[in-house]
Amino acid sequence: MENQSRPLFKQAITALNGLSCNQGLENEQLLEQTVRYFYSQLADQHLFKQLVNGSVKAQPSLSSPCHWQTVAKTPEMMLGLLTVFHIAPIPLHDHPGSSGAQLVLSGQINIRQFEKNAAIDKNNTIVTLIGVADHDLGRDDCATYTPMTRNIHGMSAITTRCVLLSLQINPFDEFIRSLFFPLNIFKQDRIAYYRRLRKDGLLCRQ
Amino acid sequence: MNNVIGVKKSLTLSVLLSTALTISSSIDLADERQCRLFSGHRPEEQEKAFQCLEEHAKQGDIRAQYLVSTMYNSGHGVEKDEYNAYKWCRQAAEEGLLEAQFQLGLMYLNGEGITPDDDEAIKWLWAAADRGYPQASEVLQFIFSDDFGLGC
Numbered sequence: 001m002e003n004q005s006r007p008l009f010k011q012a013i014t015a016l017n018g019l020s021c022n023q024g025l026e027n028e029q030l031l032e033q034t035v036r037y038f039y040s041q042l043a044d045q046h047l048f049k050q051l052v053n054g055s056v057k058a059q060p061s062l063s064s065p066c067h068w069q070t071v072a073k074t075p076e077m078m079l080g081l082l083t084v085f086h087i088a089p090i091p092l093h094d095h096p097g098s099s100g101a102q103l104v105l106s107g108q109i110n111i112r113q114f115e116k117n118a119a120i121d122k123n124n125t126i127v128t129l130i131g132v133a134d135h136d137l138g139r140d141d142c143a144t145y146t147p148m149t150r151n152i153h154g155m156s157a158i159t160t161r162c163v164l165l166s167l168q169i170n171p172f173d174e175f176i177r178s179l180f181f182p183l184n185i186f187k188q189d190r191i192a193y194y195r196r197l198r199k200d201g202l203l204c205r206q
Numbered sequence: 207m208n209n210v211i212g213v214k215k216s217l218t219l220s221v222l223l224s225t226a227l228t229i230s231s232s233i234d235l236a237d238e239r240q241c242r243l244f245s246g247h248r249p250e251e252q253e254k255a256f257q258c259l260e261e262h263a264k265q266g267d268i269r270a271q272y273l274v275s276t277m278y279n280s281g282h283g284v285e286k287d288e289y290n291a292y293k294w295c296r297q298a299a300e301e302g303l304l305e306a307q308f309q310l311g312l313m314y315l316n317g318e319g320i321t322p323d324d325d326e327a328i329k330w331l332w333a334a335a336d337r338g339y340p341q342a343s344e345v346l347q348f349i350f351s352d353d354f355g356l357g358c
Contacts (some may be wrong), residue, residue: 065347091344125316126279179348181312181341183276193280195312197345 028101028144035101035142035167038079042071055081055163056106060088071165078171082164084109089156092129092180092194098151100168101144107162108138113150114180117191124196129180131190152180249283256283263294271298272306279318292319299330307334308342 042048051069058067067083082102084090092114102111117128132150136158137143145151180194256277262270271294277283278291292313298306311331314323334342 065344088347089340089344091341091348125318179345181308181345183279183309193276195279195309195316197312197315 028146028149031099031101031144031146031167031169032103032142035079035103035165038167039103039105039165051081052105052163055083056161058083058161060085066090073171076170078166078168080166081105082166084155084157084162084164086157086160090154092152092154094152094178094180095145095147095168096151096176097147098168098170099144099146100166101142102164102166103142104137104139105163105165106139107157107159108136109162109164110134110136110156110158111143112154113143113145114152115148115150116152126183127180127194127196128191129194131192252277252283254283263297266301268298268301268303268306271295271301272303272309275306275309288319290319299333304334304337304339307331307337308339308345311342311345 048071051071055067055069060067065088066085067081069081070078071081072079092112111133112131113133114129115132117130129152135143143150143153145153177199179197179199181197183193183195256274259270259273259277263274275291275294275298278287278294280286292310295306295310295313299310307330311327311329311334313319314327314330316322328346331342331346335346
């Protein structure tokens with residue numbers, strides 16, 4: 001499918017080259033503008049419509065709880081269509097060193113965003129996170145994150161499925177990411193304790 | 207019947223600590239609003255809370271066992287101790303507390319206080335998922351999914 005989407009890929013890369021990645025990395029407003037720009041460039045393209053159509057009809061499976069369709073990918077960025085299913089919420093996870101923007105193309109989704117309360121050592125398994133946002137997004141709404149802000153989030157589709165155009169700048173190495181699960185025990189204001197599960201630890205044993 | 211006794215014990219506990227701490231009297235740990243213990247109190251209050259909870263844990267209150275486990279995890283009221291956190295969590299899990307079963311599964315994945323053991327992890331996560339603990343299902347789906355790590 002990536003071969004088929006090569007024209008889109010090329011166009012997206014060209015568009016990206018006109019923007020400053022370094023600026024975008026820290027600037028949430030620019031991130032949102034960027035993903036909207038991509039969408040404006042791609043929305044009327046036949047192949048992109050086909051890809052969106054495929055994402056809208058995607059089905060969840062045991063091995064693939066969310067559906068991903070790459071539109072464009074370089075070492076510095078990745079653009080794709082993400083389908084989140086109501087029956088398979090995405091747990092809290094981080095994006096180390098990465099920025100991103102996610103534009104809702106169809107359906108509705110709840111996104112909860114968090115930040116670290118304190119620096120997390122690589123060996124810390126119990127951490128405190130601060131809830132910074134909890135919002136329901138519909139078509140044309142956008143959520144963003146940077147390395148320092150809102151970098152941890154969880155998603156839950158409100159409708160049967162929700163399709164997002166997802167942009168990542170400096171795509172992280174998936175092996176170093178973590179999942180976070182609430183301990184449901186200590187809570188003060190928006191700060192709560194979470195158990196952290198590191199993906200690399202799991203993969204190393206497989 | 208045991209549940210009723212457990213609830214009564216927890217209620218007693220809540221009264222004991224109500225001036226310093228807010229502790230849930232519910233055994234439904236899935237609702238975090240029902241289960242909060244403020245962490246901003248003075249260390250001596252936390253120590254007092256820990257001692258009180260540990261006493262109830264030793265008497266077989268599975269909810270107190272789980273609370274003690276998390277206090278060992280976070281270092282509230284007691285020095286951090288992964289092995290004791292594991293031990294109390296395991297006890298509550300074996301008694302059937304869903305939250306404890308779920309967290310024990312994660313402990314086995316992380317190797318907290320014990321040697322990492324994926325088989326044991328899956329066993330406990332399945333136990334919680336099978337009884338309707340949604341986050342256990344999420345973990346089972348996502349940790350072994352090849353797709354995780356893309357655009358989400």
